[in-house]
Amino acid sequence: xxxxxxxxxxxxxxxxxxxxxxxxxxxxxxxxxxxxxxxxxxxxxxxxxxxxxxxxxxxxxxxxxxxxxxxxxxxxxxxxxxxxxxxxxxxxxxxxxxxxxxxxxxxxxxxxxxxxxxxxxxxxxxxxxxxxxxxxxxxxxxxxxxxxxxxxxxxxxxxxxxxxxxxxx
Numbered sequence: 087x088x089x090x091x092x093x094x095x096x097x098x099x100x101x102x103x104x105x106x107x108x109x110x111x112x113x114x115x116x117x118x119x120x121x122x123x124x125x126x127x128x129x130x131x132x133x134x135x136x137x138x139x140x141x142x143x144x145x146x147x148x149x150x151x152x153x154x155x156x157x158x159x160x161x162x163x164x165x166x167x168x169x170x171x172x173x174x175x176x177x178x179x180x181x182x183x184x185x186x187x188x189x190x191x192x193x194x195x196x197x198x199x200x201x202x203x204x205x206x207x208x209x210x211x212x213x214x215x216x217x218x219x220x221x222x223x224x225x226x227x228x229x230x231x232x233x234x235x236x237x238x239x240x241x242x243x244x245x246x247x248x249x250x251x252x253x254x255x
Contacts, residue, residue, distance in 0.1 A: 087155070087156040087157065087183050087184070087185060087221075087222045088157070088183070088184050088185075088186070088219055088220060088221055088222065089154075089157035089181065089182075089183060089184075089219070089220045089221075089222065089227065090148065090180070090181070090182045090183070090184045090192065090217070090219055090230070091180070091181050091182075091217045091218050091219075091220075091227065092148065092178060092179065092180045092181075092196075092199070092216050092217040092230075093178070093179050093216075093217050094177075094178050094199055094203050094204075094207055094216050094217065095168065095173065095175055095176070095177050095178075095203065095204040095206065095207065096175050096176040096177075096178060096199065096202045096203060096204065097175045097202055097203070097204055098168070098169075098174040098175040098176070099175075099202070100175075100176060100202065103118065103120070103122070104122070104123070105165075105176075106118045107121060107122060107123050108123065108165065108178075109165060110146050110149075111123065111124070111146045111147045111148060111149060111195060112146065112148060112149060112163035112164070112165055112178070112180060113146050113148075113149025113150070113151060113163055114163065114164070114165065117144065117146075121144055123194070123195060123198045124147065124191055124194045124195050124198070126142060126191075127142050127143050127144045127145055127191065147188070147191060147192055147195050148163055148180040148182040148184075148192070148195070149163060149182075150162075150163075150182045150183060154183050155183055156183060156222040157183050157220070157222045158222075159181065160181070161181060161182050161183060162179075162180070162181055163178075163179070163180035163181075163182070164177075164178070164179050164180075165177070165178050166178075173204060173206070175204055178199070183222075184219075189237075189239065193237040193239075196216055196230070196232055196237050197232055197235055197236075197237060199216055199232075200214035200216060200232035200235075201235070203216070211233075212233060212234065213231045213232070213233045213238070214231060214232045214233070215229060215230070215231050216230050216231065216232065217230050218230050219239065219240055228240035
């Protein structure tokens with residue numbers, strides 16, 4: 087289990103449809119009719135004959151609330167309008183617990199956020215810093231970045247041994 091902490095300012099060009107879906111992912115809004123940020127939520131079940139069946143169950147991603155199970159502290163998400171500030175747009179903060187099985191879908195959301203992040207989150211080399219990731223066993227988190235539309239998951243032992251880490255989602 088990992089602590090995922092996202093803290094990013096988004097540009098003010100988000101559409102109402104995008105904002106609605108983003109609110110849903112953060113657990114602060116209803117599910118929109120159409121999904122465009124993260125569109126697939128496949129999982130495998132068995133039918134009556136015992137054959138595998140792939141189904142789709144759209145769910146919010148960083149939407150946990152309340153006491154954290156393994157990483158301590160509180161799980162929460164917020165989205166605030168920055169209309170009254172010099173750098174307009176949206177401020178997003180989320181602190182969640184995430185299992186490595188969720189890296190692929192969360193990676194889709196992180197890539198979407200990076201593409202809309204305010205320029206202050208982008209380094210001279212083009213890396214977009216979105217927050218940090220920490221194994222529940224570690225004391226110090228590692229930077230979480232998107233480079234060239236690929237999530238660069240930290241490469242500690244926990245990630246190096248996980249099948250999804252090599253995919254650079």
